[in-house]
Amino acid sequence: MELLKQILNNTTFGIDTDTLLIIFGPISIVVAGFMAYFLFRQKMIIRVLHRNLEKLEQSFRDLDEQAKLIVRTDLVLNKTQEELDKRLTSLNALHKISFSISTTLDADEIYHRLGYSFARDLGFEKSCLLMRDPLKNFQCQAQRGFSKEAVENIRESIHKDSSFVAALKEGKSLSSLNCLPQKIDKIIQIFNTKHFIINPIITQEGMVGLLFVGNHTDSLPITQSDEELSAILSNQIRQSLENAKLFEAVFRSRKDLESNVQERTKELTSALDALKRISRAKSEFVSAVSHELRTPLTSIKGYASILMTGKIGHIPPDVKERLEKINKHSDNLVKFINDLLDVARIESGRAEMKFITTNIIPIIDNACDILTPQMKEKNIQFVMQLGTAIPHLTIDAIQIERVFINLLSNAIKFTGQNGSITLRSQPQPHHVLFEISDTGIGIGEEDLPKLFDEFYRVDNTINQNLQGTGLGLTLVKNIIEAHKGKIWVASKLNQGTTFHFTLPVAAT
Amino acid sequence: MSTQLGLGFSQQPSTAQAAREAALEAKSQLSSYPIDFVIVFATAHYGPLETLRSIRQALGEPKTIGCTTSVVITGDKIATQGIGILVIQSSDIKISLGSVSDVTSAYLKSAGSQLARLTMKEFKETRRNALLVFCDEFQYDHIHILAGIQEIFGKAFPITGAISNSSLMSLKETYQFYQDKPLTHALSAALIGGNCQIGLSHRHGFKPIGRPRFATKVQGATIKSIDHKRASFLYEEYFELTLDDLHKKTHSPILNLYPLGIRMDDDREYLLRKVNHILGDGSLVCQGDVPEGSEIHLMMTNKDFLKQSAMNAAFEIKDSFRGRAPKFILVMASLFRYEFLGKDFVKEIRAIRDILGNDIPLIGMCSSGEIAPLTSKELFGQAVLNNGTFSIMAVG
Numbered sequence: 001m002e003l004l005k006q007i008l009n010n011t012t013f014g015i016d017t018d019t020l021l022i023i024f025g026p027i028s029i030v031v032a033g034f035m036a037y038f039l040f041r042q043k044m045i046i047r048v049l050h051r052n053l054e055k056l057e058q059s060f061r062d063l064d065e066q067a068k069l070i071v072r073t074d075l076v077l078n079k080t081q082e083e084l085d086k087r088l089t090s091l092n093a094l095h096k097i098s099f100s101i102s103t104t105l106d107a108d109e110i111y112h113r114l115g116y117s118f119a120r121d122l123g124f125e126k127s128c129l130l131m132r133d134p135l136k137n138f139q140c141q142a143q144r145g146f147s148k149e150a151v152e153n154i155r156e157s158i159h160k161d162s163s164f165v166a167a168l169k170e171g172k173s174l175s176s177l178n179c180l181p182q183k184i185d186k187i188i189q190i191f192n193t194k195h196f197i198i199n200p201i202i203t204q205e206g207m208v209g210l211l212f213v214g215n216h217t218d219s220l221p222i223t224q225s226d227e228e229l230s231a232i233l234s235n236q237i238r239q240s241l242e243n244a245k246l247f248e249a250v251f252r253s254r255k256d257l258e259s260n261v262q263e264r265t266k267e268l269t270s271a272l273d274a275l276k277r278i279s280r281a282k283s284e285f286v287s288a289v290s291h292e293l294r295t296p297l298t299s300i301k302g303y304a305s306i307l308m309t310g311k312i313g314h315i316p317p318d319v320k321e322r323l324e325k326i327n328k329h330s331d332n333l334v335k336f337i338n339d340l341l342d343v344a345r346i347e348s349g350r351a352e353m354k355f356i357t358t359n360i361i362p363i364i365d366n367a368c369d370i371l372t373p374q375m376k377e378k379n380i381q382f383v384m385q386l387g388t389a390i391p392h393l394t395i396d397a398i399q400i401e402r403v404f405i406n407l408l409s410n411a412i413k414f415t416g417q418n419g420s421i422t423l424r425s426q427p428q429p430h431h432v433l434f435e436i437s438d439t440g441i442g443i444g445e446e447d448l449p450k451l452f453d454e455f456y457r458v459d460n461t462i463n464q465n466l467q468g469t470g471l472g473l474t475l476v477k478n479i480i481e482a483h484k485g486k487i488w489v490a491s492k493l494n495q496g497t498t499f500h501f502t503l504p505v506a507a508t
Numbered sequence: 509m510s511t512q513l514g515l516g517f518s519q520q521p522s523t524a525q526a527a528r529e530a531a532l533e534a535k536s537q538l539s540s541y542p543i544d545f546v547i548v549f550a551t552a553h554y555g556p557l558e559t560l561r562s563i564r565q566a567l568g569e570p571k572t573i574g575c576t577t578s579v580v581i582t583g584d585k586i587a588t589q590g591i592g593i594l595v596i597q598s599s600d601i602k603i604s605l606g607s608v609s610d611v612t613s614a615y616l617k618s619a620g621s622q623l624a625r626l627t628m629k630e631f632k633e634t635r636r637n638a639l640l641v642f643c644d645e646f647q648y649d650h651i652h653i654l655a656g657i658q659e660i661f662g663k664a665f666p667i668t669g670a671i672s673n674s675s676l677m678s679l680k681e682t683y684q685f686y687q688d689k690p691l692t693h694a695l696s697a698a699l700i701g702g703n704c705q706i707g708l709s710h711r712h713g714f715k716p717i718g719r720p721r722f723a724t725k726v727q728g729a730t731i732k733s734i735d736h737k738r739a740s741f742l743y744e745e746y747f748e749l750t751l752d753d754l755h756k757k758t759h760s761p762i763l764n765l766y767p768l769g770i771r772m773d774d775d776r777e778y779l780l781r782k783v784n785h786i787l788g789d790g791s792l793v794c795q796g797d798v799p800e801g802s803e804i805h806l807m808m809t810n811k812d813f814l815k816q817s818a819m820n821a822a823f824e825i826k827d828s829f830r831g832r833a834p835k836f837i838l839v840m841a842s843l844f845r846y847e848f849l850g851k852d853f854v855k856e857i858r859a860i861r862d863i864l865g866n867d868i869p870l871i872g873m874c875s876s877g878e879i880a881p882l883t884s885k886e887l888f889g890q891a892v893l894n895n896g897t898f899s900i901m902a903v904g
Contacts, residue, residue, distance in 0.1 A: 068745070
């Protein structure tokens, strides 16, 4: 206050000190108070700002921590994504390579398709497919990233020191991930590649080759999935090579078989031609001989008949008896020769069938009428079960009547007293099936296949006592086949026989 | 007044065959000649000199520009081996070419200026619409080239372009095509103008993550320190890795997947900077300059963000054309996108074609860096060098 008074005293305002004190005293107090308040407030603001700055700093620190977490997670995700992409690309490439090599069955083509790019597509810088030749030496079939000299060095190195090949022979794969350091160094030395996988290619014949893939760049180390890919690929190569080999074997065997079949076919064709020639010669011979025989036979039979009439002179009974035998045997011989001629004609295609479309019932009736006396003689019951609606057939009436007569007379011949014979017919859409069954002695199974052969006669007691030419059924078969029909037989010894044959229905 | 276009592509194994086949395919789509201009993109499988000579021989020596790339885009075809060609015959579009070869890091800016002057020579009074430029991959400070060009054309002039590359084949040389010359360590450019409209847009689809950081010490494209710590600390901290770990090749994808984003003033847009490598002292060497003191973020993305960003760029082009269809589309997409999206990269191309028109000829390439105006809403925004983007130039 004293100081203030002194200051006020020194001023020259002309106002006394007390008055000034009264005026400025309170003002000074108020100003000082304001200043103190202002300073206090500033301090408070600074304190708040400090607190906020600290909070901001803390937020930045938190933000940074979160950012670190995000970028690290992002980095892992990117790496995973990259690996996934690589894996997908590799799998896709593997699928393409596998498809490509499995669609050929030629070993050279398999190597060609593997070519240069398979390793690149799978994401490897270097590759080498070494396959063993017949002398068991390794030959490079596909490679990438090696010069010719390098491949030659690899071959020589393996030849000199095959210790790691021994491990491969056991089916183990070798890689920079799973090998002992010493072995790794040796393989690196041979292939000049830091990161590698070697897979054996083992077939049933043992180890036939090896597949090497690898990267020399440090940023491309081998992974477990690379090992799996390489193993799958080497297995696929093995399978494709085995398939190619199998195919080659099958191909060769097929070629041999084809050649054998061709040879046999040639032989058979030539035998068949020979048979045809013989058959034709036989038919011609039979035909010629029959003609030559029939002329003198007619004379013999004619002269015998004249003698028997007694017009030339009296015939003593024993001579007459002999003449009758001559006549009878002549008749048999004429019939035999006629049959032979018919067989020969039909076989050679010289017999001219006179086809007409007609009702078959009168033809059957006529054949039955001829044979009724013989049936009555043996008291055979003859049953005819002809369908009411047998369509008209296009046939040679005379030849078909011969068929019925032949088959019915055979049935009568081999059916005992009081037996029965049945004639049935069954119209079918395109043909009519006829069946002639008897209750006779039947035919043995062994005789059935030969029954229609020329001159074949079943060896039984009836045939032994009765004469026959063995041409009847051959003739029947030839006639039916000339009508585009079929004939077959079913029989059981002592139970009877049934002949089936078909005749085509006339075209409407 | 008309414009005719033809698109050709070939994957024949021999250079001469592939170049000729692609050229003739493109030529067959035109009904009149001569051909005025050709854009060529070829992978490193093909000899560049033979490629250019065969193409120009088949097409009658038209103005030719282009570059080598790891991925050629023609229509829906995305190929890591092939030659893609777009031929243009137009009385509306005027094009003037220029090139500067033997460009060294000592005079990048003056090379940019020289290139700009050369392209302007033929133009005189004709209206200039945009500059298309191709640079070599192995010149890290491309930003200086851009500065040189902008010195002549002005900062607002629309510039687009790409850094040619051959990364997928791990080659150490890229080529910039100029007429019949395949140049290396060079620049080639086409000044496009005349009676045509040009739409430029680019998007990257990366999002910032974590707290903002500041580039506290920078030398050109090398960030020495971030928040006063060694720059590599950003990656060490986020990924729990040591500096030695980051030098290992197994961790190199981190630098591709998580680039740096530089926040631009008054804009929510971020300029991407791919970190090419990390120096022994922990400095980050970026593909393009980083301003000292700039706010930077670690950036990340996913497939959906990338696809959406490409679509946004296409929508922006479509809006700028106000219902009219562009005559052709040039796409320059970061190689990172091709590698990150894998098989889905084609979906990105299909998506933009669905937006802009499937019948519009589209040619493109994958680049190591893209030059395009940053503020794409205003088509005359300042061009910058970006990484990881999907950049579209539509000419209508």
